[in-house]
Amino acid sequence: MKEELFISGREIPNIDPYLHIWHWQIPIYLFLGGLAAGILFFAGLYTILGKEKEMQATVKWAPFIVPFALVLGLFMLFLDLKHKLYFWQLYTTIRLESPMGWGAWVLMIITPISLVWCASYIREVFPKWDWKFEFLRKFELWVIDNRKIVAWPMVIYAVILGIYTGILLSAFNARPLWNTAILGPLFLVSGMSTGVATIMWISKSHEERKILGRIDLLLIAIELFFITHMIMGALAGSQVMIQAAQLFLGGEFTVSFWAFVIVLGLIFPAILEILELYGYKIPIAITSFLILLGGLIFRFIMVEAGQLTRYLY
Template sequence: MQEELFTSGRNLPHIDPSLEIWHWPISLYLFLGGLAAGLLFFAGLITVLGKEKDYPAAVKYASIISPIALTLGLLALFYDLTHKFYFWRLYTTIRIESPMSWGAWVLLIITPISFLWVFSYYSEIFPKWQLKYENLNKFEKFLKGNRKNMAYALIPLSIILGVYTGILLSAFNARPLWNNAILGPLFLVSGLSTGAATIILLAKTQKEKHLFGKIDLALIVLELGLIVHMLMGMYAGSEVQLEAMQLLVGGEFTMMFFGFVIILGLIAPAILEFLELRGFKIPVAVPAILVLIGGMVLRFVMVEAGQITRYLY
C-alpha cells in the first residue's frame, strides 16, 4: 500500500487536486475546428471533382457555416488564453515540434480562405442584395475564377486542421488517455462526419442528402473502428493507460462516452441513416443532429477525462 500527501500545502489553482487548465472553450473549439475542417474538405472535394452544380449545399450553403465556426472557435481559444495580448507571439516563430504552432499557422491560412470561399458565392447565395461597390463585384468575379485553386488548397489544409485537433491532445505524453496515435485520425474522421451531417441538414435535393448520407454512414463505421482500436491499444498499454481507460470503461465518463458518443452519437444515427437509404421514411435531420451532438460530446469527454489522467509517482 502506498499513500502520498502534499504536506507543504501545495494547492496550485487549476492544478491540484486534478488538472483543470483546459475548460469548455477548448472542447468547443476542437468540435468547431473539426466541423469546419469537414465542411471545407467536402466543399473543396466536390469542386475539384467538378460536381458543384449537383451538390449546391456542400459547396455553397454549408460553407457559410465554416467561417462562422472558425471565428467562434478562434474566439473561444483566445478567451482561454491567460496571457491574451501576447497571442501574436504565435506568429513570430514556427515550432515544428509543437502541434499547437502548426495549428495556429494553418488557422491563419484557412480562416481567410473560408471567408473568401463564401464571398465567391455571394451573388448566388444572396441574389437580392447586390453589392454597391464596383471593386467588390470585381473581387467576387476574381474569386469565382479562382475557386478551383482555392479548392486545391482547401483539401490538404482542411485535413491538417482536422488531424491537428486530435494531435494537439495526443502530443502530451503526461496525459495517458490522450497519448495515443489514434486520436488524430479519430478526430479527423469525427470532424468529416459532423461536416457531412451539416451538409445533410442543409441539402435540399434527395440526391445530395443520399450521397452525404452514404458518406456519413461510411465515416461513422470508420469512426467506430478507430474507437475500438483506441480502446484495444489502451487495454494492451502500460499501467497508466489502463488507469486512463478505466475512466471511459466502467468509470465516471462511461455514461457520457458509451451513452452519448457511441450509442446516441454513432450507432443510432448509423442505423437511422441505413434504414433511410433503404427507403424507410425517416427525417434525415434526426441522425444528422445526433451525429453533431455525438461529435461535440466526444470532444468534451476527451478533454475533461484526459486531464484527470496522469503519471502517479
C-alpha cells in the same frame, strides 16, 4: 516491485485543482474546428470532382457556416488563454514542434481561404451584393473561374485542420489517454462526420442527402473502428495507459461515453441513415442533431478524461 500505497503532500490549494487547466472552451474549439474541416473538405472535394450542380448545399451553402465557426473557435481559444493580452505572440513565432503553434497558423491560413470561398458564392445568396471596389470584383471573377485552384489548398488544409484537432491532444505524453497517434485520424473522421451531418441538415436535395448519408455511414464505421483501436491500444499499453482505458471501461466516463457518444452519437444515427437508405422517411434534423451532439460530447469527454490521466499523483 514496491507498491506505493499512500501519497500525500500534493495538496496545494491554488495549484492542484487548476492543473485541470482546460475547461469547456477547448472542446468547443476542437468541435468547431472539426466541423469546419469537414464542411470545407467536402466543398472542395466536390468542386474538384466537378459536381457543383448535384451538390449545391455541400459546395455553396454549408461553407457559409465555416468562417463563423472558425472565428468563434479562435475566440474560444482566446477565452482559454490565461495571459490574454499577449495572445498576438502566437503569430509572431513559428514553432513547428508545438501543435498549439502550428494549429493557430493553420487556422490563420484556412480562415481567409474559407472567406474567399464564401465571397465567390455570395452573389448567388444575396443577388444585390455589391463589392464596392473594382479590384474585389475582379478578384471575385477570378475565383469563380478558378474555383478548383482554391479548392485544392482548401481540401489539403481542411485535412490538416481536422488532424490538428486530434494532434493538439495526442502530443502530450503526460496525459496517457491522449497520447496515442490514432487521435489525429479519429478527430479528423469525427470532424468530417459532423461536417457531413451539418450539410445534410441544410441540403434540400434528396439525391444529395442520399450521397452524404452513405458517406456519413462510412465515416461512422471508420470512427467506431478507430475508437475500438484507441481502447485496444491503451489496454495493450503501459500501466498508465491501461488506467486511462479503464475510465471508459467501468470508470468515471463509462456511461457518458458509451451511452451518449457510441450509442446516441454514432450507432443510433447510423441505424437511422440505413433506414433512410431503405426508403423510410426519417427527419434529417434528428440524425444530424444526434451526430453533432455526439461529436461535441465526445470532445468534452476526451478533454475532461484525458486531464484525469496522469503519471504521478
